[in-house]
Amino acid sequence: MERLSTVLDAKGVDYRQLNDMVRACLAQGERHIVLRHVRGQRYLGAGLTAGDLLLEVEGVPGEDLAFCMGGPTIIVHGHGQNAIANTMDSGTVAVHGMGGDALAYGMRGGRLFIRDSVGYRVGIHMKEYRELKPGVVVGGTAGDFLGEYMAGGTMVILNRYNEQESVCGQADKTLATGIHAGEIYIFNYDVPGFLPGIGARLLPPDKADTERVRSLVEEYCHYFGFDPTPLLTREMVKIIPAGSRPFHKFYCSAYPVHAGLS
Amino acid sequence: MCGIAGLISLNRIRENGSRIKKAIVLQNERGNGLGAGYGVYGIYPGYENLYAIHIMASSEEAINQAAVFIRRWFKVQKQEPIPVWEKAIRDHPYFQRFFVETPESPALCSGGQNEDGYVLEKMMLMNKEVSGANAFSSGKDMGVFKGVGTPRDIYDFFMLDHYEGYSWLAHNRFPTNTPGWWGGAHPFNALDWSIVHNGEISSYGINRRYLEAQGYFCHLQTDSEVIAYLFDLLVRRHGLGILEAAAALAPPYWATVERLEDSERQEQLRLLRIIYEPAMLNGPFAVLAAFSGGMFSLTDNTKLRPMTMASQDDYTYFASELSALYEMREDLQQIVTPRAGEPVVALYHEPAASGEGVTA
Structure with a gap:
């Protein structure tokens, strides 16, 4: 038997109450919840673990959407704000619009799809462990400090409109600074030499990379109704760590281990 | 994590505070009830050529002393309590407000400075000398209303439904390193300049020493006040444009400047950075500033605090969180998040009847 969806009107509702309402619906066995007139309410989907939950958000959800979420699918019909998918474990978030700063911070698994562009510090400290590998696809461009201290997972900057400026930040040595695991793919953009930070290395993708990116981009396109083929025929570049300890030499000279203290 | 909201009618169409209230109340979670405030331009028609001085004081005695001080240095056209609920x-x-003119006798003006300079100098002097009283708003045809409370409390307290202005600033404070007190709430004002700020100014010490050497008195126990004085110094006194002042306060990285192909721009940025080194703001900040010519936002060049904006039908809207933009207008077509260090400037189409021209 197909379940009907539950519609909750979020207009003027405080975020604590709204999250309580969602949890109450979940406890009653609802698995398709639609939130109408959402405007800035924080922490939606935070900590939820029901793998079969579909949460649809109409409007603009507030900070920390899907924080520590493990399982559900969230679809946002509107723009997103900051810190989406913060420390998220698994599940999927798809935003039909733009995203703010510090998305996917410390993300540990699952998928984050942003239809348009995102702000600064996206994918900082993203990580992976065995089968848990987070994937992020950004349809437009990203700001400085993309993938700073990245420790795992895959991030794709799709650059759908083929911008030729500030596709992955604009300030010196901010792109993937301190990356020590994981990978970033940038489409159709000649990454300027001054952008990559300490420990970041640019390489052409190999066949396995292309397949991995194809699968992520197809999933992204599925949510937003785009044709993946023309997007995937464009060139891309891969950014990976030069080594597993990017600051090894950096700190050694400044703070010698044998300083006579031990 | 303070909250910011602003709206400006480029055609100077007046409205009461209900839209800006919705935008800042939506961001209630960004503050903690220890400070909120509003700045509004175009609210004193009939008095637009007089300086409107808002005073807060800890006692009636202090109000009286402030009144004596103001009457000594100005021609007071009107004095009244600021109505509160x-x-x-x-x-x-x-709270008390005074609508004043500067004296005609040039002997009273020190150093041959203009009216604005005279007014600001006396405000600084009053804040230093009159114990328990503080002039927190001193521009023409504008006013700051602020204090300790949530954005809703402060709005209701000052009854801002009853004021109509063509640009509004609002702030929700989350005091971190400095006390939450009535004078420490935002906006901070110097003549027609009002600023609201989210973040912290780590360079406060050097900025303050620089300003105090130029005659400014930093007395509000908070870092944000230096921003208002810096804009007053750079734009009114030194004659910089808004974009030049923004480049002095939030300069691009040296590496970015070195890479510029436009050598004239490169040299200009170098000079600004060298000349105004002690004015440079360090630390995370998003600032929204209003003045007689319009309104603009500015963030630090690593974008450590959020700012979003939208422009539609001769209005420009600013907010820390983009959901708050929709509180001011439901059908916004395009939202913009300014890049790090990039000022977004909204100027009135026409100068005010009494206003002076200001360039971007």
């Missing part, structure tokens, strides 16, 4: 906030200072 005490049910919103019971424990509050005393």
Whole structure:
């Protein structure tokens, strides 16, 4: 038997109450919840673990959407704000619009799809462990400090409109600074030499990379109704760590281990 | 994590505070009830050529001393209590406003400076000399209303439904390193400049020493006040444009400057950075500033605090969180998040009837 969806009107509702309402619906066995007139309410989907939950958000959800979420699918019909998918474990978030700063911070698994562009510090400290590998696809461009201290997972900057400026930040040595695991793919953009930070290395993708990116981009396109083929025929570049300890030499000279203290 | 909201009618169409209230109340979670405030331009028609001085004081005695001080240095056209609704906030200072002109006798003006300079100098002097009183708003045809409370409390306390202005600033404070007190709420004002700020100014010490050497008196126990004085210094006194002042306060990285192909721009940025090194703001900040010519936002060049904006039908809207933009207008077509260090400037189409021209 197909379940009907539950519609909750979020207009003027405080975020604590709204999250309580969602949890109450979940406890009653609802698995398709639609939130109408959402405007800035924080922490939606935070900590939820029901793998079969579909949460649809109409409007603009507030900070920390899907924080520590493990399982559900969230679809946002509107723009997103900051810190989406913060420390998220698994599940999927798809935003039909733009995203703010510090998305996917410390993300540990699952998928984050942003239809348009995102702000600064996206994918900082993203990580992976065995089968848990987070994937992020950004349809437009990203700001400085993309993938700073990245420790795992895959991030794709799709650059759908083929911008030729500030596709992955604009300030010196901010792109993937301190990356020590994981990978970033940038489409159709000649990454300027001054952008990559300490420990970041640019390489052409190999066949396995292309397949991995194809699968992520197809999933992204599925949510937003785009044709993946023309997007995937464009060139891309891969950014990976030069080594597993990017600051090894950096700190050694400044703070010698044998300083006579031990 | 303070909250910011602003709106400006480029055609100077007046409205009451209900839209800006919605935008800042939506961001209630960004503050903690220890400070909120509003700045509004175009609210004193009939008095637009007079300086409107808002005073807060800890006692009636202090109000009286402030009145004596103001009457000594200015021609007071009108003095009245600022109306407040005490049910919103019971424990509050005393408020009084004065509509004043500078004296005609040039002997009273020190150093041959203009009217604006005279007014600011006397405000600084009053804040230093009159114990328990503080002039927190001194521009023409504008006013700052602020204090300790949530954005809703402060709005209701000052009854801002009853004021109509063509640009509004709002702030929701989350005091971190400095006390939450009535004078420490935002906006901070110097003549027609008002600023609201989210973040912290780590360079406060050097900025303050620089400003104090130029005659400014930093007395509000908070870092943000230096921003208002810096804009006053750079734009009014030194004659910089808004974009030049923004480049001095939030300069691009040296590496970015070195890479510029436009050598004239490169040299200009170098000079600004060298000349105004002690004015440079360090630390995370998003600032929204309003003045007689319009309104603009500015963030630090690593974008450590959020700012979003939208422009539609001769209005420009600013907010820390983009959901708050929709509180001011439901059908916004395009939202913009300014890049790090990039000022977004919205100027009125026409200068005010009494206003001076300001360039971007």
